[in-house]
Amino acid sequence: MLISTFQQQFVEAGCDEAGRGCLAGPVFAAAVVFPSDYCNSLLNDSKQLSEKKRMALRPVIESEALDFAVASVSAEEIDSINILNASYLAMHRALDMLKTKAAYIIVDGNRFKPYQDIPHQCIVKGDGKYLSIAAASILAKTYRDEYMDQLAPDFPGYDWLSNKGYPTIRHRKAVLEFGFTPHHRKTFRVSDPQLKLF
Structure with a gap:
């Protein structure tokens, strides 16, 4: 409790x-x-x-x-x-x-x-x-x-309605394919399947 x-x-x-x-x-x-x-x-x-x-x-x-x-x-x-x-x-x-x-x-x-x-x-x-x-x-x-x-509606390829910005496989693949949006954290580098912060 x-x-x-x-x-x-x-x-x-x-x-x-x-x-x-x-x-x-x-x-x-x-x-x-x-x-x-x-x-x-x-x-x-x-x-x-x-x-x-x-x-x-x-x-x-x-x-x-x-x-x-x-x-x-x-x-x-x-x-x-x-x-x-x-x-x-x-x-x-x-x-x-x-x-x-x-x-x-x-x-x-x-x-x-x-x-x-x-x-x-x-x-x-x-x-x-x-x-x-x-x-x-x-x-x-x-x-x-x-x-x-x-x-989300302005960036449909990133699946934000489902993942809310978290690094799901679909989200990572979208970043690798389409790049970062203005709403992405640029200091987060995405590789597949690893997420690295540098």
Whole structure:
């Protein structure tokens, strides 16, 4: 069962990102603050949920959270600062957008760049353990998927409606055949079947 680590005297924000391993499109991140007594048995790591369930949960999260924000970092920015720093930046941008200043931050994963002077904790597989991180993973994933769906009709050969920019075989073959689009991360080199970052 997922839990909240929120303490009554603190405002705790959970953060997660989506799209870090993609060939194309921005990386998205979300920050979510829940009430101290919040419970939702349906919340889980976005990767463990179907697209239909993620989309059903998104309005629930947005209506029941005390505060939430979603932000992104473009492919061009990713190429400039690298994907790890871009993931941190996306989370920082989401935290910037919160109307309520967080007193504590919990982040999915094992690394995070400190945000302002606010203490934080990195939690491996936190999106499967803590409600606010799970909610952040769902928001980041659904907003990013929608963004890629909007781009897809203009670039039909890359199959973004299905792969959302991730390096599937079909996507890699399209890059090798047609080249990069303006939405691709140019610092990712594609060979078949290997994906290398240099």
